[in-house]
Amino acid sequence: MTRDDIPTPALLLDLDRFERNLxxxxxxxxxxxxxxxxxxxxxxxxxxARRQVSAGAxxxxxxxxxxxxxxxxxxxxxxxxxxEVVAHAAIRRLMRLVSAAPDTLVVIDNPAxxxxxxxxxxxxxxxxxxxxDVDVGTRRTGIAPGEPALALARAAVAQPSLRFRGLQGYAxxxxxxxxWEARREASHAALKPLMxxxxxxxxxxxPVEIVAGGSTGTWDIDIELPGLTELQAGSYCVMxxxxxxxxxxxxxxxxxxxxxxxxxxxxxxxxxxxxxxVDGGLKAFSTDKPFPPESVERPGVEFxxxxxxxxxxxxTDPSRAPRLGERIEFFPPHCDPTINLYDRIYAMRGDKVxxxxxxxxxxxxx
Amino acid sequence: MTRDDIPTPALLLDLDRFERNLxxxxxxxxxxxxxxxxxxxxxxxxxxARRQVSAGAxxxxxxxxxxxxxxxxxxxxxxxxxxEVVAHAAIRRLMRLVSAAPDTLVVIDNPAxxxxxxxxxxxxxxxxxxxxDVDVGTRRTGIAPGEPALALARAAVAQPSLRFRGLQGYAxxxxxxxxWEARREASHAALKPLMxxxxxxxxxxxPVEIVAGGSTGTWDIDIELPGLTELQAGSYCVMxxxxxxxxxxxxxxxxxxxxxxxxxxxxxxxxxxxxxxVDGGLKAFSTDKPFPPESVERPGVEFxxxxxxxxxxxxTDPSRAPRLGERIEFFPPHCDPTINLYDRIYAMRGDKVxxxxxxxxxxxxx
Numbered sequence: 001m002t003r004d005d006i007p008t009p010a011l012l013l014d015l016d017r018f019e020r021n022l023x024x025x026x027x028x029x030x031x032x033x034x035x036x037x038x039x040x041x042x043x044x045x046x047x048x049a050r051r052q053v054s055a056g057a058x059x060x061x062x063x064x065x066x067x068x069x070x071x072x073x074x075x076x077x078x079x080x081x082x083x084e085v086v087a088h089a090a091i092r093r094l095m096r097l098v099s100a101a102p103d104t105l106v107v108i109d110n111p112a113x114x115x116x117x118x119x120x121x122x123x124x125x126x127x128x129x130x131x132x133d134v135d136v137g138t139r140r141t142g143i144a145p146g147e148p149a150l151a152l153a154r155a156a157v158a159q160p161s162l163r164f165r166g167l168q169g170y171a172x173x174x175x176x177x178x179x180w181e182a183r184r185e186a187s188h189a190a191l192k193p194l195m196x197x198x199x200x201x202x203x204x205x206x207p208v209e210i211v212a213g214g215s216t217g218t219w220d221i222d223i224e225l226p227g228l229t230e231l232q233a234g235s236y237c238v239m240x241x242x243x244x245x246x247x248x249x250x251x252x253x254x255x256x257x258x259x260x261x262x263x264x265x266x267x268x269x270x271x272x273x274x275x276x277x278v279d280g281g282l283k284a285f286s287t288d289k290p291f292p293p294e295s296v297e298r299p300g301v302e303f304x305x306x307x308x309x310x311x312x313x314x315x316t317d318p319s320r321a322p323r324l325g326e327r328i329e330f331f332p333p334h335c336d337p338t339i340n341l342y343d344r345i346y347a348m349r350g351d352k353v354x355x356x357x358x359x360x361x362x363x364x365x366x
Numbered sequence: 367m368t369r370d371d372i373p374t375p376a377l378l379l380d381l382d383r384f385e386r387n388l389x390x391x392x393x394x395x396x397x398x399x400x401x402x403x404x405x406x407x408x409x410x411x412x413x414x415a416r417r418q419v420s421a422g423a424x425x426x427x428x429x430x431x432x433x434x435x436x437x438x439x440x441x442x443x444x445x446x447x448x449x450e451v452v453a454h455a456a457i458r459r460l461m462r463l464v465s466a467a468p469d470t471l472v473v474i475d476n477p478a479x480x481x482x483x484x485x486x487x488x489x490x491x492x493x494x495x496x497x498x499d500v501d502v503g504t505r506r507t508g509i510a511p512g513e514p515a516l517a518l519a520r521a522a523v524a525q526p527s528l529r530f531r532g533l534q535g536y537a538x539x540x541x542x543x544x545x546w547e548a549r550r551e552a553s554h555a556a557l558k559p560l561m562x563x564x565x566x567x568x569x570x571x572x573p574v575e576i577v578a579g580g581s582t583g584t585w586d587i588d589i590e591l592p593g594l595t596e597l598q599a600g601s602y603c604v605m606x607x608x609x610x611x612x613x614x615x616x617x618x619x620x621x622x623x624x625x626x627x628x629x630x631x632x633x634x635x636x637x638x639x640x641x642x643x644v645d646g647g648l649k650a651f652s653t654d655k656p657f658p659p660e661s662v663e664r665p666g667v668e669f670x671x672x673x674x675x676x677x678x679x680x681x682t683d684p685s686r687a688p689r690l691g692e693r694i695e696f697f698p699p700h701c702d703p704t705i706n707l708y709d710r711i712y713a714m715r716g717d718k719v720x721x722x723x724x725x726x727x728x729x730x731x732x
Contacts, residue, residue, distance in 0.1 A: 005455060007432070007732040041674055063675045064645070066373070083645065083675060084634045086691050089371060109635055110690055140672050141635035141643050172673060268450045269475055269507035277507050279430070279449065283706050283731045288653040288671070305654070306506050307538060308407055308702050309429045309449055309731055324476055325452050336674050340649050340707070343729050363709050363728075365649045365675055366373040 001353040004327065008266040009280035011342040012329065013238065013357075015349050017260035021237050024257065025219065026056040029231060032223040037061050037080055037212065039234025042336050044361035045345060046074030048237060053078070061212075061232045065090055065097070066364030072101040074360065080105040080212065080232070082168065084133065084141055086113050090366075095124045102126070105210070107133035107168050109143040111155050118159030130156050131168045131210060134197055136190045138172040145169075145193035146200060153201050166210030167201075169194035170232070175215035176242060180249045187218045188225070195227040216243050216257065240335040242289055262296055262329040263338065265311065267322045276301070276313040276322035280330070283308050286337035293330035303330060367719040370693065374632040375646035377708040378695065379604065379723075381715050383626035387603050390623065391585065392422040395597060398589040403427050403446055403578065405600025408702050410727035411711060412440030414603060419444070427578075427598045431456055431463070432730030438467040440726065446471040446578065446598070448534065450499065450507055452479050456732075461490045468492070471576070473499035473534050475509040477521050484525030495529050496522050497576060500563055502535040502556045511535075511559035512566060519567050532576030532595070533567075535560035541581035542608060546615045553584045554591070561593040582609050582623065606701040608655055628662055628695040629704065631677065633688045642667070642679040642688035646696070649674050652703035659696035669696060 006012070029036040038052045041063035049060045049071055059078015062068035068079045085094045085106055098104050098121070108114050108130050121128045132152050135142030143149050149167070156164040171190040177183035191213060198208050214222040214231040216239075222228050235243050238261035248254040263285060265278035282305050285293050292303045293311070300320025306312040313328075315321045322328065332338035339345070340362055347355040372378070395402040404418045407429035415426045415437055425444015428434035434445045451460045451472055464470050464487070474480050474496050487494045498518050501508030509515050515533070522530040537556040543549040557579060564574050580588040580597040582605075588594050601609050604627035614620040629651060631644035648671050651659050658669045659677070666686025672678040679694070681687045688694065698704035705711070706728055713721040 007455065007459075008453070009731055086634050087374070087632050088691075089373065090632075093373075109637065112690055135637055139637075139641065140676050140678065142637060144637075266453050266456075268452050271475065271501055271505075271508060271510075275505065279731070281731075282652065282654045282703050283729075286648065286653070288648045308706075310506050312506065324478055325454075337648050340674075341729060363649075363707060365375055365645070365647075 003264070003348065003351045006264060006346055006353065008264050008327065009284040010264050011339060011345045012262045012264055013345050013347045014260045015347050015354060017258035018237060021239070021257045021260060022052060022055045025233065025236050028219065030056065034223050034228065035230035037078065037230050037232050038237065039063070039232050040067060040071060040361070042234035042237065043339055043359070044364065045357050045359045046071055046076060047357040049076045052237065058230065064365050065093055066366040067361040068104065069093065069097055070361035070364055072097055077101055077103055080131070082107055082170065084109055084113060091116055091120050095120055095126055098126045098128050099124070103129065105129045105131055105165060107131050108152065108156060109133040109141055111152060114152065114155045114159060114162065118162050121161035127161055127163050129163050129165050131166050131212060132156070134167055134169040134194050136169040136171045136194050138170060140172065145197040149197045150201050150204055153206055157206060164206060166208045166212070166229070167194060167198060168212045170213055171218070172215070175217035176246050177217070179247050183217055183246065184221045187221050191222065191225055191228070195225060198227045217246055219256070220249060235335050238335050241291060241294060241331050241333045259331055261332060261335055263293065263332055264327055264329045267324055267326045267328065270322060270324050273318060273321055274315050276315065277306065278311040278313060278328060279309065281305055281307050281310045283341060285332050286334050286341070288337060289333035291333055293332055296329040296331060298328050301328070369630070369714065369717045372630060372712055372719065374630050374693065375650040376630050377705060377711045378628045378630055379711050379713050380626045381713050381720060383624035384603060387605070387623045387626060388418060388421045391599065391602050394585065396422065400589050400594065401596035403444065403596050403598050404603065405429070405598050406433060406437060406727070408600035408603065409705055409725070410730065411723050411725045412437055412442060413723040415442045418603065424596065430731050431459055432732040433727040434470065435459065435463055436727035436730055438463055443467055443469055446497070448473055448536065450475055450479060457482055457486050461486055461492055464492050464494050465490070469495065471495045471497055471531060473497050474518065474522060475499040475507055477518060480518065480521045480525060480528065484528050487527035493527055493529050495531050497532050497534045497578065498522070500533055500535040500560050502537045502560050504536060504538040506538065511563040515563045516567050516570055519572055523572060530572060532574045532578070533560060533564060534578045536579055536598070537584070538581070541583035542612050543583070545613050549583055549612065550587045553587050557588065557591055557594070561591060564593045583612055585622070586615060601701050604701050607657060607660060607697050607699045625697055627698060627701055629659065629698055630693055630695045633690055633692045633694065636688060636690050639684060639687055640681050642681065643672065644677040644679060644694060645675060647671055647673050647676045649707060651698050652700050652707070654703060655699035657699055659698055662695040662697060664694050667694070
């Protein structure tokens, strides 16, 4: 099967680029003495997770319990669930997951939840590894740094069936700051209270084994912090327009990792010489960014969304007007929610389909 | 199983409202002498399609071939594929579909595509029913009205294995015009060339049996056109914020159809008294509209997106601050791409889960 045989719209992974991305991040983690637990919310694909682990990762981070269940079933271990698990039925599922994959970590940010987890773990005779989720300014989940975080760590330690392992501090609001120097300043400022919280908790006599954080945008920034033990960058493995445009230490375009992910479409209508329509719209690309998909090595056209199933190509170079049936690839604006639209990803070696991988945790936000 | 047992985030359908929506549209079509072929791109769910047919629909419209394949496999007939099928492999799939479901209709807007379809249909010994797709100003797919449309109809008639059945003209740019009178004016202006094209083709001696169009926004407008034979509204069965806000003949809020679709979430973090986080973000709701999800009968909070997996609730009434583990439902801004994020829909009778239906054509944009 080759590129031209794939039904469109479809998600394609350039294996050469993807493999270089995996090797580069793994080498970086080794060289800087950090652990790597890449975020699988980016890809939701057990095969990609397995390859990240083979390249040296401890395991993968999962945004949700459902995602972690799929990864565990696929044999992936070293899971970190980065959203609090609070509903009773969800806690019951977590206990079953921990029975099967005892090294699973879950974040906590609330004493009532700590009590619930402790009670259920005791009842089941399992030990649940927990990280205190610290809000480092993202204003999402997480307890305030400092004394509140220490108190929660103590609450976890007080539960015989919970094992306090450390902290998580995800500075999501820093990941896409434009320009490397500005991003470095923002990330260091955000993570300073996390580092201070680590020291506070250790001074209180509680060992802090893990401090997890970082993003693809701060991969070569957060490693400057001696108190951070592991990176949970996700998008680096495939990249997207959003991460490419923020710049890197080396320049205004972020080329640290390669654009390995594309959506392939077919021109299904050429109604006028100024316009052509492809079969990918807002069910083929996520729409959460303020910029559209970009064509790959295909000058002369500009994409705009034209409904659920159509992209409108405005012809900017009449000598390159698309022809009916032509296949055109695009870089997606944002990788995670775009991948989440597809059931499978075509792993390409050049124009050859080397494998088709299930995005088995697609839709598993539960 | 009740509402409280459903893992979140999840998609819920209020069956009482949904059934009233189906009955209202079916009665309207009967009363106005129009056929009804609702757009299944809205729901991608064979069970909903079957219920629409049971209520009197001819069949369902499908945005894509892949969607139609799923519907045909589920036993739904009377399919209309509303996007051109042009790639060779896709045409081969279409021929297999037509062999299984001979009453399937497909749209055409290009003479080269007509030749391809005619050749493949002849080779297979099948007859393919076609509608000429006319661009009525949506600037998406479709040939220009008037002489170009007539020439294409003649090209179809000249193919022994194609059967020209009529026209499709979807005025997508009119569906959400704010205010009923303005929308009526826009839709009638858009569809006038379609009606004239019908007359032109009939004067040329080609019978036009089907003229398909309309949307949920123009359900009680397009039926004023004697030349329109069938409605392909889709969203009416579940509704969304986008269609509610455009107004109706009866007033500024469109209450013609009831809001039957919600996303249920759980409060997973209550970091401060001003903010709570739910477990539904941009993988739980589509983000293509400029307004956020709205809570259902839950005053005191306002939703904003906070990443892939989180919604941020700003507390506007401190006496109603969300509690950890509370379940909160939201109306989605746009039904079609939101449903396309889920594998199943929980069909609710009050608080009881009456059934769980597969969204079997989810992701089938191919």
